[in-house]
Amino acid sequence: MANSQTDLRANSLVSTIEAILYLKGQPLSLAEIADCAGCARDLAHEALLDLMNDYAQRDTALEVVELRKGCYTLQLRDRFQSLVERLIPADLGVAALRTLAVIALKGPLPMADLVDLRGSGAYQHVQELVERDFVKKRRYGRSSMVQVSEKFHRYFQLDVENQNSAQLELALNQLRSSLPPDEDAAEDPEDLEDPEDLDRDSVDPDLD
Amino acid sequence: MANSQTDLRANSLVSTIEAILYLKGQPLSLAEIADCAGCARDLAHEALLDLMNDYAQRDTALEVVELRKGCYTLQLRDRFQSLVERLIPADLGVAALRTLAVIALKGPLPMADLVDLRGSGAYQHVQELVERDFVKKRRYGRSSMVQVSEKFHRYFQLDVENQNSAQLELALNQLRSSLPPDEDAAEDPEDLEDPEDLDRDSVDPDLD
CATH class of the missing domain: 1.10.10.10 (Winged helix-like DNA-binding domain superfamily/Winged helix DNA-binding domain)
Known part of the structure; x- marks a missing residue:
């Protein structure tokens, strides 16, 4: 029970962070993401890694990437530059x-x-x-x-x-x-x- | 060969339409989507159905929906309204x-x-x-x-x-x-x- 609740919370944090990156529409620092999500930075970081991994495994137009140390964004993949x-x-x-x-x-x-x-x-x-x-x-x-x-x-x-x-x-x-x-x-x-x-x-x- | 090329083109149209909905950031008619993608409306419609289906099957923050007849959007799921x-x-x-x-x-x-x-x-x-x-x-x-x-x-x-x-x-x-x-x-x-x-x-x- 405790475990499934933890999972639920973790899943919810992953998609909450996805929602934050979509809404803000610009690169955000880990501190800003944690602040918007109302959670600790280490939890936000863990969820971000899961989210980036999810996107990396799907062949879609969007990706979540770490632009530079500690700065994350939801963006179009490079191959859509001509569009x-x-x-x-x-x-x-x-x-x-x-x-x-x-x-x-x-x-x-x-x-x-x-x-x-x-x-x-x-x-x-x-x-x-x-x-x-x-x-x-x-x-x-x-x-x-x-x-x-x-x-x-x-x-x-x-x-x-x-x-x-x-x-x-x-x-x-x-x-x-x-x-x-x-x-x-x-x-x-x-x-x-x-x-x-x-x-x-x-x-x-x-x-x- | 012809088949795999057709698949490739179809896959690429699905994510091209995903990219268009993301970039435009507002509900678009089928005609507008087909115009941006540079394809016929029936192809765009088919690809849209695939895209909506993809999003429906994933438990993420975003969804692609038909708001009303012939008008489509990439948006946050309802459960993120509090965010x-x-x-x-x-x-x-x-x-x-x-x-x-x-x-x-x-x-x-x-x-x-x-x-x-x-x-x-x-x-x-x-x-x-x-x-x-x-x-x-x-x-x-x-x-x-x-x-x-x-x-x-x-x-x-x-x-x-x-x-x-x-x-x-x-x-x-x-x-x-x-x-x-x-x-x-x-x-x-x-x-x-x-x-x-x-x-x-x-x-x-x-x-x-």
Whole structure:
């Protein structure tokens, strides 16, 4: 009886963690998972290993993987990248994708800093990216912060923290089947090369 | 050889459709699924039945179901509603949830019509709901349209088209563990009772 109750609880924790990864839609640390599940980290870790094993044994579109030490995600298997490419809105240009890459790498970041990095075109890009659900804009006082959304993680499933700028930009660009000329290279020659001044708490009263 | 190729193609279509349902994150018609998969509807339907059967046989957090005739979704099983409740941002008030219910029922709808239905508090609610990724705001010329996001569907998995207002409002409110008093009942006594005048193409220059 005690044993079957333990099993039941263990099974339930495995699928609870599956539900958490699905709902959150982004890579989560073991601490975050345990917190959402309301259990100890060692129990969460054990259940995660079971869940990853379950998914590894099934030939489905999804997998649960440890992206890097202690960070887990439910994601599409690599072999569906061509499908992702096909389903990305066709009218999202290279310039907007580059802005998306900056937000993924450096976000959450103040809108003003994004404009410093990407030029004033960033306002339009963020508008497009918010409309398409790839970016979230959140107001803090008179400033706005931008960061990638859960949908970004579903589509791009990139281990952002382990990517350097060039790799991420390349990965995003490769998702486009045909690359139009870079619309904003002339305007922003130093794209992605100015990571030092991102910590300013700048205020941008003209936003929104 | 021909047979194993056919099997391979069939297996691949089943998981391609799984990938599409995961990426889109909202209920899709058979026509939309077939279009995304690039196959005929009868093939898509056959693969969907296989996929639903696969999920039905596994004891996991997710299921693939036909919500109503010809409309399919990948969603959390009902038994995870208490988890959803726990993970909804605690500071999202009843008034914002009511606005969310209106957007789910009547969206995509012009922002101006939402304000007619929910009062001027709707501006603040939409801002909060966009920040939390439950709502998308899209600009059309000088007007804005609002509609629920993929994340809304992951969290609320409600068959919006088959819900009437009262049911949906009740369902959203029941997701809150403890209901504070309705902050805006006095201001908007006719909430959700004016569905006739939603087709106006109103313009709202003050938006954003």
